[in-house]
Amino acid sequence: MTIPPEDQKALYRHLLLTRLLEERMVSLYRQGKTTGGLYRCLGQEATAVGTAFALEEGDLLIPVIRDLGATLVRGAQPVEILRQMMTKADAPAQGREGFLHFCLPEKGLYSGIAMLGTAVSVLSGMVLADRFLGKKTVGMTYLGEGGTSTGAFHEGINFASVQKLPVVVILEFNRYSYSTPSEMQCAAATLADKAVGYGVASAIVDGNDVLAVVEAARRAVAHAREGRGPFLLECKTYRRKGHAEHDGQAYVDVEELAEWTRRDPIAHFERELDASGVMDPADRAAVHAEIDADLDAAVAEAEASPAPVADPQFRGVRADEEAIVRRRRETFVGGLA
Ligand SMILES: Cc1ncc(C[n+]2csc(CCOP(=O)(O)OP(=O)(O)O)c2C)c(N)n1
Structure with a gap:
């Protein structure tokens, strides 16, 4: 399975947009212009972008906090994400929710669910409803190591497997769950091992290699769409920032961090684009300038x-x-605006 040049160019744009938008979000956060925490995806962009890229129109996606790139691939606009962060009245969730907690049903994008693991059951229900309507909708959702330790994950994946539901769960192995290192979170050798107990298919891929991620995710989506049941795709990546901007990640080994900085997914893809000639540095600089101008606006x-x-x-x-x-209006002294 090769990935056509046009798809590769689109992937590069999505990766860079994710990174540059996040940099704008950090700046706004530090200026005190945002509400709530800022959960970053630096170093993990290829996992979110590459997996969402494998879906088709009409499919469904529920992200978790590291999946800014997946929401952009599904068609969320940077201005919508920024309004979410700044809790503005015209944000998709009208100022009520965190930055990835909003729905754009026309784009098959649904809100992240704060209670980790729960999205597996919710998504299972959504694709089951579509199956009753005769549709072959595939649902994709995400979980980190911590998320796969919840009871909700196990109940959800069991139900999805028994019902042979087209659910693809992306397991984002990124080394830490808040400050808990992966070996303290999970004793299984890999997260993908968790598939065996439920009769579910699985695979492991380098989550920092966007082309490999797209290929693996396309296989997972095809498996689900063919009616062969759920798929767990483990993407090996690394969370290069703390759990959120307020976390100084003092528990992280600096050598380990330096090693993963060398394995940056965007720099890796740029080397591949140079080698294949699909996009040269001048083409990439033009994309960068275009994104910068769009983000200014x-x-x-x-x-x-x-x-x-x-x-x-x-x-x-x-x-x-x-x-x-009406009751709220009556309760509040002086009424509401
Ligand atoms: C059931 C549940 N427990 C705790 C939390 C609080 N919480 C939010 S994110 C997070 C860390 C999750 O780690 P992991 O699933 O490995 O994902 P990562 O942050 O590494 O991407 C925690 C503990 C939650 N949202 N839901």
Whole structure:
């Protein structure tokens, strides 16, 4: 399976956009212009981008906090992510939620779920519903080492396997779960080993090699779409930043960090593009300049977006929303805007 030059160019753009957007997010975070934590994906971009790239239109994706790149591949716009971070009224979740916690159903993109592991069951239900409608929808979701230690993961993958549901779970092995090193998180030799107990197919791939990730993810998606049940794809990568920006990662060995900096996924892909001649440094510089200009505009637009007002915060939560909004209005002294 070879990846056509046009796909390779698109992959490069997605990888670079993910990295450059994250740099803008760090800058806004440090200026105090954002709300909540900033969970970075530096060094893991090829895993999120390459796996989401294997999906087709109509498929479903639920990310976790490291999967900014996957949401961009599904078509989320940088301005939408920035508005989420700045909890703006015109953000997809209207200022109510964290930066990857929003839904764009028309793009098959659904909110990350804070309770790790739960997304496996939720996604299983979603693809089961589509199966009743005669659709061959594939669902993809993500979990780190920590996420695969939860009861919810095991219940979800068991149900998906018994029902032979088209669910692809990307296992992001990135060495740490918050400050817990992988050997303290999981005694199995690999995360993919967890597939055996549930009769699920699995594979392991270098998560920092975007072309290898796309190929492995395409095989996993094809397996699921053919009705052969779920697939666990373990991507070996590395979290080069702390759990979030507030975490100084003092527990990380500096040599280990330096080694993984040398194995940077974007630099790796650039060497491959040089060797194949698919994109030369001048082509890549042009993409970089284009993304920079787009991000300048997106940041300005998001900064100019209005702050949320209270009233809509009570909408879209329950079916009887008129009643709940009315009660809130009556309860708050002076009423709400
Ligand atoms: C069930 C559950 N327990 C704890 C948390 C808090 N929490 C959020 S992210 C995180 C670390 C998860 O580590 P891992 O799954 O390895 O993913 P990584 O952060 O390394 O990408 C924790 C403990 C949570 N969201 N859900």
